[in-house]
């Protein structure tokens with residue numbers, strides 16, 4: 591089996607007018623790993639995610655997913671690539687006028703136009719339950735759910751097409767510590783059960799310590815370092831030291847044991 595990375599980004603540059611967000615950024619995500627992506631607010635984590643999934647056209651750079659250059663792919667190839675990943679956006683991005691089940695059905699309808707309605711309902715319920723909600727939650731609207739339930743509904747939608755690659759943008763933001771820990775466990779369980787590769791943006795040090803195999807650090811418009819937390823701690827970079835070795839970082843490390 592090939593050891594080529596599932597995602598490979600080389601020489602990425604993104605800018606908005608005069609504001610250069612990324613310059614010469616490289617990053618790899620290996621098969622079967624959870625890569626945590628960290629960096630101060632505004633360092634361009636979400637813009638990086640959007641570039642990789644094709645929602646943000648970079649100024650320059652090469653982005654390959656599953657070994658395919660996304661900028662060189664035909665529309666049909668791009669569609670096939672998109673079917674193989676799921677995305678949980680920062681705020682969940684659920685459609686407020688659709689129920690949980692209908693939200694989960696959206697990507698399935700997009701890719702399988704003639705799918706049987708009863709099969710569609712069955713798949714949606716399966717994904718909803720798999721994400722830790724109850725079947726009874728399927729007919730509810732996002733406004734009827736707690737923040738944690740909305741995250742799970744968004745996760746169910748990201749799993750709708752049986753992806754092999756998952757993008758999660760701050761999945762535990764806004765959750766209480768117990769809810770966040772339970773969401774982390776769910777992500778880990780799903781990763782192991784479904785053989786997922788996960789690109790995970792987070793500020794949550796507990797998440798990094800508990801479920802990430804490696805961490806990539808964004809600063810100075812690029813990925814300044816990537817590796818295990820132990821490897822990062824050995825580096826003499828002020829932001830990395832403050833982040834992982836500050837009071838919160840040490841508490842998260844101690845909690846992991």
Ligand SMILES: Nc1ncnc2c1ncn2[C@@H]1O[C@H](COP(=O)(O)OP(=O)(O)OP(=O)(O)O)[C@@H](O)[C@H]1O
Nearest residue numbers: 606609611629630631632633634635636637638793
């Ligand atoms: N559509 C846009 N137009 C103009 N500027 C943008 C746009 N999207 C993002 N930016 C800018 O790009 C920079 C990086 O934004 P991004 O959302 O990727 O940061 P982030 O690292 O994810 O931050 P946070 O941790 O706060 O979520 C910010 O300065 C932001 O203002």
